Amino acid sequence: MQIFYKRLLLSCFACMCLLNGFLFSSKVQAQNKTTQATWIWYPGDFEVWLSNQMQNRRTERGTFFPPFWRMDSHYVLVEFHKEFNLTQPEEIELFTEGQYNVKLNGKMLSGYPKKLQLAAGRQKINIKVYAQDKVPAIYINGKTVKTDASWLATFEDKEWIDETGKASDASGTTYVNAGTWNFNSPNQKPSNFKLSTKPKYAIKTDVKGASRLIDFGQETFGFIKLHGLKGNGQLRIYYGESKEEALSPQKCETIDFVDVNLAKAQDSTLQLSKAFRYVQVETDAGVKLDSVSMLYEYLPVKDRGTFTSSDAELNKIWQVSKYTMELTTREFFIDGIKRDRWMWSGDAYQSYLMNYYLGFDEASVRRTILALRGKDPVTSHINTIMDYTFYWFLSIQDYYQYTGDKQFINLVYPKMKSLMDFCLQRRNQNGFMQGLSGDWIFIDWADGLSKQGEVSFEQLLLCRSLETIALCADLAADDKASAYYKNEAAQLKTKFFNSYWNADKQAIVHSRIEGKQTENVTRYANMFAIFFDYLNTQQKEGVKKNVLLNDKVQKIMTPYMRFYELEALCAMGEHDYVMKEMKNYWGGMLKLGATSFWEEYNPSKKDTEHYAMYGRDFGKSLCHSWGASPVYLLGKYYLGVKPLTAGYQQYLVEPHLGGLQWMQGTVPTPNGDISLYCSTSAIKIKADSGTGTLRLKSKIKPQAKGISVKQIGPNYYELSIPSNKEYTVKYKL
Amino acid sequence: MQIFYKRLLLSCFACMCLLNGFLFSSKVQAQNKTTQATWIWYPGDFEVWLSNQMQNRRTERGTFFPPFWRMDSHYVLVEFHKEFNLTQPEEIELFTEGQYNVKLNGKMLSGYPKKLQLAAGRQKINIKVYAQDKVPAIYINGKTVKTDASWLATFEDKEWIDETGKASDASGTTYVNAGTWNFNSPNQKPSNFKLSTKPKYAIKTDVKGASRLIDFGQETFGFIKLHGLKGNGQLRIYYGESKEEALSPQKCETIDFVDVNLAKAQDSTLQLSKAFRYVQVETDAGVKLDSVSMLYEYLPVKDRGTFTSSDAELNKIWQVSKYTMELTTREFFIDGIKRDRWMWSGDAYQSYLMNYYLGFDEASVRRTILALRGKDPVTSHINTIMDYTFYWFLSIQDYYQYTGDKQFINLVYPKMKSLMDFCLQRRNQNGFMQGLSGDWIFIDWADGLSKQGEVSFEQLLLCRSLETIALCADLAADDKASAYYKNEAAQLKTKFFNSYWNADKQAIVHSRIEGKQTENVTRYANMFAIFFDYLNTQQKEGVKKNVLLNDKVQKIMTPYMRFYELEALCAMGEHDYVMKEMKNYWGGMLKLGATSFWEEYNPSKKDTEHYAMYGRDFGKSLCHSWGASPVYLLGKYYLGVKPLTAGYQQYLVEPHLGGLQWMQGTVPTPNGDISLYCSTSAIKIKADSGTGTLRLKSKIKPQAKGISVKQIGPNYYELSIPSNKEYTVKYKL
The missing domain is CATH 2.60.420.10 (Maltose phosphorylase, domain 3)
Known part of the structure; x- marks a missing residue:
């Protein structure tokens, strides 16, 4: 343990030179708790605030394209406090984001103190901060008194005084441990947060008249930089993940139009970062431009997980998967870098799992889980998608299993309860989840996939979610709730097999409509039931033969569901088969020139057909986090x-x-x-x-x-x- | 009706010159609906945002003093839409607060259009706006297409698309009518809102060395303006509602210290408005100052209610009450202008009632009701006070009775339901409300008033609240809920009399402790039961004799509860007695030099004792909205x-x-x-x-x-x- 910390500290100093003082490893936080001051806030609030910024940066052909679910806000007024027992007097420095006041041992100090003299002995510091546009946050540094996650915070202190001037006991106030990340110096204000950047250069530029096509050699993400820009007129940038997209001004997904009016040549960096490998830059006659480079924008995550083998293609698959994860691990784990740039719970769920075999960046998992959940009241499923609500539950069980971080479970448990209440209240008269108005039943992108009636896949995920929340209730010592959830889970599991298991087919059917099993068998519920370990040996063999290895059952075309399909096969010992599938499927994308993995890959398509989706020629994301699953499969099932x-x-x-x-x-x-x-x-x-x-x-x-x-x-x-x-x-x- | 509108329009133009284009009469809004474009937002959001600003402006001796309850935020991402049927093509102009996109007939327009060409025929306009620091808002003006309260808004449009590019039906989305006030031109952006100001001058200045005492002649509110300020050093301002307070640098409640560094003399206006009649200005030797004036800050409300009579003292009482209301009717109805400057539901409840007999400013009532309620989830009583939650319900019944505004009831009804759920879940095993952790049982400022056990007053208010929500359920056509609330109200009423009516005392007792009636009789529940009309004739007479007119029952010392005490006596026909009481009590304050009415008045106190409260020498507010009740009593029970x-x-x-x-x-x-x-x-x-x-x-x-x-x-x-x-x-x- 000691050695590990030392190692980390070294890398920390290295990062501080390189990365503007930011280090994004969760381990440092634990260290902060005893030795380093850090900015603190109401837990979850910075995450909600930052996710609003990030998710409202999407544009589609120059038009703002925000999410369609509710976006929440931070608490604008927050109280922080901690008690200390000082052996010696000490001076502390105080920094805040927002308007604030300070109470020392229950007595309000005058004005806006920036330094405080603390006497020896018992000292209680309360600080109350108001900010509407950013997250109320504080940073205190003294010899022993420092802000960290051990400080308590509340959004309603209930500290009234009665007519005699006597204060209430505020006993109805719920205090929680403050939220932190790694803003470890006074100047690293949370509201100033930006990802890191570094320059990158094109490998090739083709000039054709007023147009030039720039190739950065691989999928990338960042700010286009225009060198030696001069003159009068418009400059147009057409971004492309493929050459064809960049060369298609009418159909490329993202564009930037720049109005130039510069007498003297200068370098200019675009304001909004974009995803691309190619850019086509087109200039009006009056506009001159020397060259185009970029600032690569990224979250610094420590390199930890590695994989090499005797198979060069497999090694490349692992490397490209890792790079796909690097590109999609940003302020949060996002889906794809070109289009949505949003958090999607089902996509993020896979990113978490891959991350446990790569950077093991606990902080990014926590940020994404908190931001996805937002605040109460629950008015819809996460991302409006029923399955995505359930993945959110599942992600917490994994997080605990991989990290052992019980404090986070305690923080998130009340949010699990209110979300589970929402779910359970939406069950139909048979006790099953069925899509109500406004519910999106997603499952997968698959032609003609039925979402009607009581879909077996959703019940299975609810059952696992109930098991997860029961586990967390145990960790939070909420015995009554634990018993309740366990009972609900057990009842649902029994009912599930009574309702969906078809003995003739030796498989779980896809759905029930009007209380009756449909004939339809799909892979989804069957493969999840395997790695949930819900099937007995005979059922497993039936599913393997009749579903997983049966070509007549509709094939999966997204890396998203291939993740689970291959995981189920690994869980049944089919490592040789899965190795071949991995090499075929991901190797297939590599053969088509992929430098990051895609949102969807159908080997039967040809040429530019691969780029189309959602009815748009270049609608498909060519860098999608769910494309990176070999990282997870190789770490968990091969290593x-x-x-x-x-x-x-x-x-x-x-x-x-x-x-x-x-x-x-x-x-x-x-x-x-x-x-x-x-x-x-x-x-x-x-x-x-x-x-x-x-x-x-x-x-x-x-x-x-x-x-x-x-x-x-x-x-x-x-x-x-x-x-x-x-x-x-x-x-x- | 026609005449009324004309009259209002005239005054509207008058105001537009005088008041920077703002007019604060609710009537104009109705007119907007057909003829005038106005800024729109998600209903309640501007109110929440503005109340955050206002309630975080309190300072105490130069220190920031925010509320102790939760402050909410607006929705940062909002979709607005409306369908039109145009007989002719038309061009519309679009203004927004925030980043936005525009869909016309379901098709997203490129970029950020500022003007739109609409064809004749059916036209659907959707606009989606994101803003974190201010309230997402839009203003559209065309010949017939204009933004107003008939537009619909939502914070989650749930408009996803599937893999074929087909949009969801968004049928799970709840749309509500947009919120408006009177921001009727593109430049009157909601985020720029400020109260109006006009210059006011001192009536007297006493200079003593480096100190001068300035008397503005009456209680007032505004920004101190320093004329001919010059030199180097500090200038200190001590504000006083009384001369004694301004002359007490150590104990006055509000102060401002100004650091001066001006080579040339100039006029300087302080940033934060304050309440005062007197200010003492003290300067360092190096600082020079010609004179001090102020900018009076106020909400322009039309003068409508009037009262004069054959009694000059009563006329003065009415005028000073009216001025007290003018000072406390601001962004919202607040309690007192010197100290809290917050919204308190119990105080505001009385302001609403007085307002119905003064300016009849419906918009200010709506703003305050919405801002007090904030957003779900409910985590505490309004202002943390149980009784204040109930007054919030009661205020809605009054609002409907006085204004007939059913649209507002529909808007606020879901918020009533979730707040009532919170209350009903907090009843004890006897079905009564009893203070739980974090609940403040206020009732009144009164020495030794017991808040223990099941206080009768709270049950009475809950019963009335249930009757109110049942009425609103009827208006919202929520039949099932109406029946439920009516039944709860009836059961509670029966139980109330069984539990609290004491036949020997012929009175309602103050409380029950451990299931048994206490011997204590106070005025509160008894007087409310009278004007709630909950008592039979015999009970009324008993209460009148044994409680209201019984000097042995603890007397009321706040104008707050005198409001209800005198109302109860009026309701029983004791107008002559109440007239004498009014003249004694409010006349008593006038005799002590009051230019606005106080938070508390105890005739037995002497001299500067009147200024003390909460254990502080000048803790009492000398301009408190609840001091203005003669306006209501004279309007409702004398006129x-x-x-x-x-x-x-x-x-x-x-x-x-x-x-x-x-x-x-x-x-x-x-x-x-x-x-x-x-x-x-x-x-x-x-x-x-x-x-x-x-x-x-x-x-x-x-x-x-x-x-x-x-x-x-x-x-x-x-x-x-x-x-x-x-x-x-x-x-x-």
């Missing part, structure tokens, strides 16, 4: 690393080469990394913390110095791996 | 004018001279005025609209040309008064 208890205190390593000769990689955990090398005859493993179980098939009894080996089945063994030392295991696949 | 049906379609005039020789006055209604002159032998009456019933006691049969007279009791008569003509009635008191 085979996953937490068994919250926060990787205990974890499993069950490597599967899936036909590879060797693979090696690193999986990040909250307290260090797990490194693994695996060939057909040897495994090297080292973990910085936690207790690991290495589980493997071997034709010989595995051997490792200092580790006992337990046989758990025919040619099947388990080894218990201590932390902080590299172990080599000899075996035979 | 005797009140609506019998919603919006004064039918009304009652039952004059009571209460010992006066004559009185005359005007009572405003939604559609004109009711003017009345009354002596002991003649009554003159004229109403601009509605059907009136003149009810009076007379020793002779009253005579009036063209009006038939009906006897309703011994020496008791009723006359039906048509509108639009002055009638003279001869009678004999």
Whole structure:
């Protein structure tokens, strides 16, 4: 643990030079708690405020294109406080975002103090801040008194006084731990937050008259910079993820028109960042331009997860997946970088999972979960989509399992309850979720997919959501609610199988309409039921044969649902098959020149057909977070690393080469990394913390110095791996 | 009606010169609907935003002093739309507050259009606006297409598109009529709203060395202006509602310290308006100052209600009450102008009632009701005070009765429901409201008043609130809810009398503790039960004798509760007694030099004792809205004018001279005025609209040309008064 911190501090200093003082690793926050002051706010408020900014930056052909769901706001008036017991007097400095007042030991101080002298002994500091346009926030720094997540905050302190001047006891006030990120100096005001940028240059420019086509070599995101701009007239920029898009002024999805009126040549950077690989820049006769470059805009996330293997194509798939995640991991985890640039709960759910095998950036997961949920009252499903509400629940169980962060569960649990209330109140007379007015049943982009009646997929996700909230109720010690949710989950599960399992088909059917099973079988509910572990062995085999490996069942065309389809197959041990599918599907995109992975890929389409979607020639996103799932599959099912208890205190390593000769990689955990090398005859493993179980098939009894080996089945063994030392295991696949 | 509009238009033009183009009469709004474009927003949002600004302007001795309850925010993303059927093509101009896009007949227009060409025929305009720091708002003006309250708005349009590019039907979206006030030109942006100002000058200045005491002659509110300010050093301003306060630098409630660094003399106006009659200005040796004046800051409200009589002291009481209301009717109806400058629901409730007999400014009532309520979810009582939640309900019944504005009821009804849910869920096992953690049971400022257990007063207000919401459920055609609320109200009323009526005492007792009646009898529940008409004749007489006219029952010391005490006595025909009380109590304040009425007045106190409250020497507000109740009592119970049906379609005039020789006055209604002159032998009456019933006691049969007279009791008569003509009635008191 100590070593890990040291390592992080070093990288922190490195970042501070490079990245304007911002560091985006969640680990630093834990460290802040004891040693570093940081800006604090009402938890969730900065996230809501920042997500409003980000999600209202979408444009479509120059027109503002905001979301269609409710956007919330921060609390404009917030009280922060903490008690200290000082051994010595100390001076503290105070910085705020907003108008404020200060109470010291219950006594209001005059004016707007910027420094405070604290005496030794018990000291209570209350600060109340008002801001409408930004999030009320404070930063206090003294020798021992510092703002951090241990401060308490409320949006209603209820501190009235009666006619005698006596204050109320404010006992009805709910205080919560303050929200933080990594704004660790007075000048790093939360309201000034910007992503980092660095210059990038074109690899090729083709000039044709007044038009030039600039190729940046790969999918990218940032601000176009116009060098040596001069003259009078208009300059038009047509962005393209493909060359064809940039060369299509009438149909490209994003554009910028710049009115130029410059007597002297100067460099000019566009205000709004965009996604592209190519840009076509067209100038009026009166406008001159030397060259075009860009400022690449990104969230600095520490490189942690790695993967290489004996298969060069697979390595490229992993690298392009990683880059796809880099591009879509921004203020929040977003869907695609060209078009929506919004948070979508179902998309983000996958980003979280991939992130656990890449940067392990806990803070970005928390930000996205909080911003997606917004504030009460609940007036619609998250993103208006029923399934996306359920993914939001599921994401919290994963977050806890991977990070072990119980404090976040306590923060988010009340928000889970009100959202679950909303869901349960919308069940129909059969106790099933069915689309009501304003509910979008999404599931997947798939031709002719029925959303009518009681869709089995939605009930399955509700059931898992109920199990998740019951777990969180346990963590929050809300026993009554836990019992209630567990009972609801159990009842629903029973009813689900009674209602949707078709013994003849040996599969879950797609839906019920007017209380009767339809004949339709789709992959969705079937594959989720597998990795939810809801099926018995016989049912699993039935589903595998009749659904997953049955070409007559409608095929999945999005990487989004391929994620789950391949996960289900991995969960059933079909690693060799999935390896082939991965190489076919993602390798297929690479063969078409993809430099990031797509929103949808249908191998049967040709040429520019690949770029079309939503009835628009270039409607498809060519960099979509859900395209990056190989990162997750390779980490969890091939390197085979996953937490068994919250926060990787205990974890499993069950490597599967899936036909590879060797693979090696690193999986990040909250307290260090797990490194693994695996060939057909040897495994090297080292973990910085936690207790690991290495589980493997071997034709010989595995051997490792200092580790006992337990046989758990025919040619099947388990080894218990201590932390902080590299172990080599000899075996035979 | 026609005449009324004309009159109003004239005054409108007058105001537009005087008041920077703002006119604050609610009537103009109705007119806008057909002829004038106005800025629109999501209803309630401007009110919430403006109230945040206003309520965060309080300072105490130079320190920021914000409210202790939750402050909400506007929706940052709002969609507005309306369909038109145009006989001719027309061009419209579009102005917005915020980033926006425009859809015409379902098709998104490119960029940010400022003008639109509409073809003849069916035209649907959708505009979506995002703004974080201010309220998303739009203003459209064309020949026939104009923004007004008939436009619809939503904060979640739920307009998604599926993979084929097909839009959802958005049928789950709740649209409401847009909010408006009187921002009737493109430049009058809601975010620029400011109250009006005009210069006022001191009547006296006493200079003593570096200090000067300036007397503005009466209580006032505004920005201090420093003329000929020059030099280097500090200038200190001590504000005082009394001379003693201004002369007490250590204890005055509000101060301003100005750092001066001016080589050349100039005039300088302070940034924050304050309440005062006196200011003491103290300067450092290096600072020079010619003189001090002020900018009086006010909401322009039309003068409508009037009252004069044969009693000069009473006339002064009415005038000073009116001025007290002028000072406290601002962005919203506030409590007092020196200290809180906040909206308090119980205080505002009385302001509404007084306003119906003064300016009849419906818009200010609506603004205050909306801002007090804020947004869901409900997390505490309004202002944290249980009784103040109930007054909020009661205010809506009054608003409907006086204005007949059903559209507002429809807007506010869902907010009533969620607030009532909050209340009903907080009842104890006996079905009574009892203070829980964080609930403030206020009732009144009164020494030793018990708030323990189940306080009868709160149950009584809940019962009336249930009756109110049932009425609104009827207006909103929510039959199921209406039946539910009516049943809850009836059950509570029965239980109330079973639990709190003491047959021996012939009075309602103050409270129950642990299920048992206390011995304590206070005035509060008893007097409210009278004008709620909850008592039978025998009970009324008991209450009158044993409580209201019983000096042994703790006396009321605030004009706030005197309001209801005197109203109850008026309701029981004790006009002569109340007249004497009014002259004693409010006349008492005048004799002490009051130029506006106070937060509390205890005749037994002496000299500067009157200024103290909350344990502070000058803690008391000397201009408090609840001090102005004679305006209401004289209008409703002496002129005797009140609506019998919603919006004064039918009304009652039952004059009571209460010992006066004559009185005359005007009572405003939604559609004109009711003017009345009354002596002991003649009554003159004229109403601009509605059907009136003149009810009076007379020793002779009253005579009036063209009006038939009906006897309703011994020496008791009723006359039906048509509108639009002055009638003279001869009678004999």
